[in-house]
Amino acid sequence: MIEKKPLKKSRTKRSELCEIDNNHVWHPFTRMLEWDSSEKLIIEKALGNYLIDTEGNKYLDATSSLWVTVHGHRRAEIDKAVRAQLGRVAHSTLLGLGGVSSIELARELIKVTPKGLGRIFFSDNGSTAVEAALKIAYHFQQTRGKKKAKKLRFIAFTGAYHGDTVGAMSVGEIDKFVARYNQLIFKAERAPYPYCYRCPVKSTYPGCRLKCLDRLEAILKRNPDSIAAVIIEPLVQGAAGMITSPPGFLKGVARLAKRYRALLIADEVATGFGRTGTLFACEAENVVPDILCVAKGLTGGYLPLAATITNERIYKSFLGTKKDPDAFYHGHTYTGNPLGCEAARANLEIFQREGTIKKIQPLVELLAELLAPLAHLEHVGDIRQRGLMAGVEIVMEKNSKKSYPSSMRTGERICKEAENYGVLTRPLMDTIVILPPLSIKKTELRRIVTAIKKSIITITEGRA
Numbered sequence: 001m002i003e004k005k006p007l008k009k010s011r012t013k014r015s016e017l018c019e020i021d022n023n024h025v026w027h028p029f030t031r032m033l034e035w036d037s038s039e040k041l042i043i044e045k046a047l048g049n050y051l052i053d054t055e056g057n058k059y060l061d062a063t064s065s066l067w068v069t070v071h072g073h074r075r076a077e078i079d080k081a082v083r084a085q086l087g088r089v090a091h092s093t094l095l096g097l098g099g100v101s102s103i104e105l106a107r108e109l110i111k112v113t114p115k116g117l118g119r120i121f122f123s124d125n126g127s128t129a130v131e132a133a134l135k136i137a138y139h140f141q142q143t144r145g146k147k148k149a150k151k152l153r154f155i156a157f158t159g160a161y162h163g164d165t166v167g168a169m170s171v172g173e174i175d176k177f178v179a180r181y182n183q184l185i186f187k188a189e190r191a192p193y194p195y196c197y198r199c200p201v202k203s204t205y206p207g208c209r210l211k212c213l214d215r216l217e218a219i220l221k222r223n224p225d226s227i228a229a230v231i232i233e234p235l236v237q238g239a240a241g242m243i244t245s246p247p248g249f250l251k252g253v254a255r256l257a258k259r260y261r262a263l264l265i266a267d268e269v270a271t272g273f274g275r276t277g278t279l280f281a282c283e284a285e286n287v288v289p290d291i292l293c294v295a296k297g298l299t300g301g302y303l304p305l306a307a308t309i310t311n312e313r314i315y316k317s318f319l320g321t322k323k324d325p326d327a328f329y330h331g332h333t334y335t336g337n338p339l340g341c342e343a344a345r346a347n348l349e350i351f352q353r354e355g356t357i358k359k360i361q362p363l364v365e366l367l368a369e370l371l372a373p374l375a376h377l378e379h380v381g382d383i384r385q386r387g388l389m390a391g392v393e394i395v396m397e398k399n400s401k402k403s404y405p406s407s408m409r410t411g412e413r414i415c416k417e418a419e420n421y422g423v424l425t426r427p428l429m430d431t432i433v434i435l436p437p438l439s440i441k442k443t444e445l446r447r448i449v450t451a452i453k454k455s456i457i458t459i460t461e462g463r464a
C-alpha cells in the first residue's frame with residue numbers, strides 16, 4: 001500500500017535551488033568542475049517506484065536510489081513506524097543504555113540472518129559496517145593465543161568495493177581514485193573475482209571448474225597463519241559493474257577460508273534484503289559467514305543504519321577474563337538509532353507479511369526475458385543478472401570486447417538519454433545498472449528495459 005497525500009509545490013524555486021547547489025553542495029564521486037545543477041534533475045518527492053522532480057516530472061527509480069529502496073518510496077507501513085517512533089524518541093545512545101527499538105530489531109534480524117549469526121553490532125552505513133568487521137576480525141585473531149597473533153592480513157578480491165573509509169578502501173580495488181591514498185591504506189592480498197566475461201585466468205565456465213579459486217588457495221597457502229579474514233561481496237560485486245559469480249564460487253571461497261582458518265566476511269551491503277533473489281546472497285550457496293555486513297536495504301531505503309553481525313565464537317573472544325576484561329573499543333554516535341531501527345523492523349515485517357522473496361521470482365524471470373534480446377545489439381558485450389540486480393556492459397567492439405575510451409562517457413550518456421523516457425539509472429563505467437525496487441511492477445520493468453534498450457541504440461548506433 002502506498003500512501004497518497006496531496007503533493008505540495010516546491011519550497012524554493014528551481015532556479016534558486018540550482019544556484020545554491022552549484023555554490024555550496026559538494027556532490028559525492030563527482031567531478032565538480034563539470035557539475036552544473038541546471039542540467040540535473042532536482043528530486044523533491046517520490047511515490048511508489050517513482051521519483052518526482054521539482055517540475056513535477058515522474059521518473060522510474062531503476063536504481064533504487066542507489067540500491068537502497070526495497071518496497072518502494074513512501075510505504076505507508078514504514079512511514080507509520082518512523083512517525084510513531086518520533087512520538088517516542090528520535091535518538092538515544094547505546095553507549096551505556098539499552099534501546100527498545102534496537103533490541104526489537106535485533107530479535108527480528110537474528111530470525112532471518114544465516115544460522116549461527118547471533119550478535120549484532122549496529123552502525124550507520126555500509127563503510128562503517130565493513131570497518132567494524134575488519135577491526136573485529138583483526139582483534140579476534142589476536143585473542144587466539146601467541147601462535148595466531150600473526151594472522152593479521154586480509155584477502156580481498158579484484159574489483160571489490162567495500163566503502164570509502166580508510167579500512168574499507170584498503171580492501172577495495174586499488175584503481176586510479178584510490179591510488180592517491182596509497183600511503184594511507186594498508187596493503188591487502190588480492191585474489192581474482194570471477195569476472196567471467198573477462199576471465200582473470202583466461203578460461204571458460206563451467207569447463208574451468210573454477211580455476212580462479214586456485215589463486216585464492218595459493219595465497220592462503222603462501223601465508224600460513226597470517227590471514228585474518230577473506231572479505232567478499234557474495235554472488236554479485238556491485239560497484240565493479242554487477243559482476244555475477246558462477247555457481248559454486250562462493251561456496252568454494254567459504255570452504256578455503258575454513259580450511260586455512262581465516263574468517264569469512266560477507267559484505268552484503270548491496271546484495272542483502274532480497275536483491276539477488278534470496279533474502280541474503282549467502283543463502284543461495286548455503287554459506288554461513290563468520291561476519292555479515294548489511295546496510296543499504298536494511299531500512300527499506302529510508303534511513304542510514306547498518307549492522308555487523310557475528311557468531312558467538314567471535315563475540316566471546318572479546319570478553320576477556322574477569323581479571324583482564326577486553327572490549328571492542330569502537331562505536332559511532334548514532335549507533336542503533338531508533339528511527340532507523342523502526343524503519344528496518346517495518347521493512348522486515350513487509351518481507352514476511354507479503355512474502356516478498358516469493359513474490360519477486362516471476363519478476364526475476366521477466367527481467368531475464370526482457371534483457372535477453374539486448375545481447376543482439378551491436379555494442380552490448382555482456383548481460384549479467386542475479387535476482388533483481390543486473391548490468392548491461394557496453395563495448396566498442398564486440399569481438400575484441402574492447403571498451404570505449406572512458407573520456408567518451410558512453411554509460412553516462414546512455415543513462416542521460418534514458419531520462420527522456422522517464423527512467424532514472426546510474427552507470428558503473430560503461431555498465432548500465434538495472435536494480436529496481438523489489439516492488440517494481442511488470443509493466444514498469446518492461447518500461448525500464450525498453451528505455452535502456454532505446455537509449456543504448458541511440459547513443460551507440462546513432463539512431464533512435
Ligand SMILES: *Cc1c(COP(=O)(O)O)cnc(C)c1O
Nearest residue numbers: 125126127161162163238269270
Ligand atoms: C555501497 C557499498 C558499501 C558502502 O556503503 P556506504 O553506505 O556507501 O558506506 C560497502 N560495500 C558494498 C558491497 C556496497 O555496495
